[in-house]
Amino acid sequence: MHSAVDLATQVGARVRMLRTERGISLSELARRSQVGKGTLSELESGRRNPTLETLYALTTALDVPLSAALHTTGPSAEISGAAVDAVLTERFEDASAVTETYRVRIRAGSTQESAGHTPGTTEHIVVLAGTVRVGPLDAPALRVGPGEHATWAADVPHLYQAPENDVDALLVIRYPRQSFGTESD
Template sequence: MDLAACVGSRLRELRKARGWSLSELARRAKLGKGTLSELESGGRNPTLETLYCLTTALEVPLSSVLHGLTPAAEISGQAVDAVLTERFEDDAAITETYRIRMRAGTAQESAAHAPGTTEHIIVLAGTAHVGHTSAPMTVGPGMHGSWTADLSHLYQASTDVEALLLVRYSK
């Protein structure tokens, strides 16, 4: 099964487990019902932004639709490309690790995640402006930054950026 079909199947399973109709999830995610239907049927490739909208509405981590895909899938967005490299779950939290690439001159604003979610970035190359949209921090090569991700937050690159991103969802 290709990426679109695998992700679509997982989205449908998560939606049905909640007992929600296509219309209900589309409303909560602020997406068109037709778009959601195409995603669930595997007829449309998901973007990073769309998957975040859907998983946030479903109140599950992004890794819920990406974990275990072989080979690991690269999901692209307007500014950020991400590959899930690890998912760890214990009684306290779900922690995801991503290898990300941010394109120079681009920006992505991410909506708030569930309460208690934090993000941590280690920049390998380039310069990133990340964190809360009201006060982003500048993180360069070999530097790291952290922020609470239960507020709207930004990923912006003044130069191409290679980084590791850790997202921790409290249970």
């Protein structure tokens, strides 16, 4: 496991590199991601721990998968948000897509609403324990219990919700290559 300081430093450096490679200013990335410029500056300098929500906003604005900011941190780097804790366990790339696998825990009684990812992105969940509600915000959420799985379009706003107990699951996110801008991760 990485310490929070190591993770903040490594992720911040990676976000800065991705931003500068794309020729995007700090102000422009803050505007596109709706992340405060001060927060972004602190994150890039390693003085602020990244949250799952912030990293998703930044990587979506940078037109790269979430793992572009995480995969250099090594295995078992845990990133947490308001409702979800995630550990990137695998990143697979081929000519057609980048596929990420996360071990996730969704905390009981919590809901995570995520903005849409790049066009064509899909998410797949396999529930290990608990019952989760997942899917697009504008459609009835799917209830998925232990041993069950679900798939949904993740290029639209979507949610993860653990109505009763903590949920442990595997989450697979597939980003088609044609949905990215210039990617050099």
